[in-house]
Amino acid sequence: VTGSLADVVERGHVVICCGSGGVGKTTTAAVLAVEGARRGRSAVVVTIDPAKRLANALGLDELSNSPREIATDRWDPKGERAPAGQLFAMMLDTKSTFDDLVTRYASSDEQRTRILENSFYRNISSALSGTQEYMAMEKLHELDEGGGFDLIVVDTPPSRHALDFLDAPQRLLRLLDNRIFRLLMVPTRTYLRVAGAAVQAFIKTVSRVVGSEVVNDIVAFFRAFEGMEEGFRDRAHKVVELLGEPTTRFVLITSPRRDAVEEARFFAEKIGDHDLAVDALIVNRVHPRFGTEHAAGLRARAASLRDLRVGSKEAAAARSRLAARYQNLADFNEIAELERSHLEAVRVRVGSAAVAFVPYLAHDVYDFDALAAVGRLLFAGAGDADPEPWAEGPED
């Protein structure tokens, strides 16, 4: 079945937007949610670290760790949406999400306080790489269970590898499961008996390296956390299941630059390893191609113009202008050709996924007018049918 972007926003329930940093992931996630809402769905976009102006446009601030509705006149000023369309947005706050989980699942107030005040916990919840990815997945789970949304569009953190969020739950679980430190979780007297001399010597060495307060904090954390790993493990499994649901869509976002394309290709492969598939590929910031002439021919034309003998100053000026214009056209068509050849490499990896291109835009996208403009580019129909709607370059 050939995927389409319309399918993503009309029939997708969970839509995961992934790709490397700086390719316009957050913006694209917002565009997809707006389009879903326009088509009559109750849509929420979970943004992660959006650029300030985009956050402002979406009405987000640090306190927006749960979905807030955006007034319809802001994203649909002309009243064109299908009935029931609603748009919500939120900005993931890793630490409060983790705190909320601890609060909800702690067996007693005492356990909650002990965890929240532990400095090792504070490091896990704010500084551990992977926690952000994991909390994005926990948030997704929460919105899926209790949010009542038709469409949940999730931005993913700009990690070094775009797919960290797939492995994040496992990584955190491994940490919470650590054997050496689990030994320390048993009450003190038993611990002395169970933990052999080797473990004690080991802990002592670690204390020597980083100081004993640090080790004490770790031990205190594992003791306080006891009994909660089970809940975390359950939810991690549910998230993995949710990602595999037939209504989940993966949208891979990239720019045509070589490094971004490499990363996208790597992602497409890995997502296949998880028995999942990319449903749509969106390429942002594509250089337009002007006409069909190849770069080499245009460059030769520029060179021959430069060699042209002229008789007047006026003609010499015309010569340099025309040669420069040919050179310029050659340059743009060359980069357009290169970008397209790079993209071929990822296109073959995403199989039947929908492919859509967004050209270089004159301005960054940070308000609803601009989001709508990108939406029109992606959903005009051309985005689904013709993989290269920009062959002619943007109209002036």
Next chain:
Amino acid sequence: MELAQFCSTSRVIIVAGKGGVGKTTVTATLAVAAARTGMSVLIVEVEGKSGLAAAFDCPSLGYEESDLAPGVRARTLTPDAALVDWLENNGLKRISKRLVQTGALDIVATAVPGMKDILVLGKVKSLDVQRSADLILVDAPAAGHAITFLTSAQGLLDAVSVGPVRKQATDVVELLSDPERCRVLLVTMPEETPVSELVDTAFAIEDRTGVHLGPVVVNGCYEELGVDGTARQGNGDRPGPNGSASAAAVQHDAELLDVFVSEREARDLARAAAFRAERAAIQHHQADRLAQRLPLPQIRLPFLFTADLGLDEIEHLADVFAREVKAL
């Protein structure tokens, strides 16, 4: 400023910026430019990415140094490698294996946030102390992580009161705050969001560390079209409907020269020129905005119309870099 003087202002230069702005390109350019002044250069790549070696047409980098070009060597220095290296140097070789195998290391690293960053920078410090090269270039981690990377040593001093890790952090803070030993070169593109983020990053780095900021490198600037300032004066390259007005200007030049240009081609030429003029105007505006908001000199590197960075491109960029430094 003379290039040689610029390159010897400090012995370590950390190249930092958001992902996708061309940090690796700038690192390679600076390395080649410095090597031309006779200096030996060592590039330290902290994320283990392959782009750098590929640009020099070399096999991918490893923990051991390899030659990229005359006077330019490079190596990786990932946090994990730095950690093992550090444990061994501190007489903890015996337990380092066990720390890794049991996963206890991850826990310790979590308990001491920034520990891995400190070990990476600590290793850079020892490379500097050993005078491994005249100039050490560190290709820093991307994005907001650059701030964490540079501030973690200070943060650790607040969290850990004793032990060799604290000693390491102290050394790193000393390195970072000594402008004769270390500077940070921030890289951005002349576009709205990258400029805004760079300004925030620059102030955060200045506020939270004593690190000295060098000039800002503005990467990917469109060079003038060389059409007698047509872009600026709007003579012919201002977009008309469908580029028709400027297509007429193209035909006018073609007639003067008595060469044939098809109507379609005239339109393509005009639109490509208009597109470039439009992008260049946006870029100028953003570079000016950056200059207003961040009082640091700028080094502007041209946009390359090749999606692949190779030796020729780096040499060309190094020429421009040298010119720009001279004009500082």
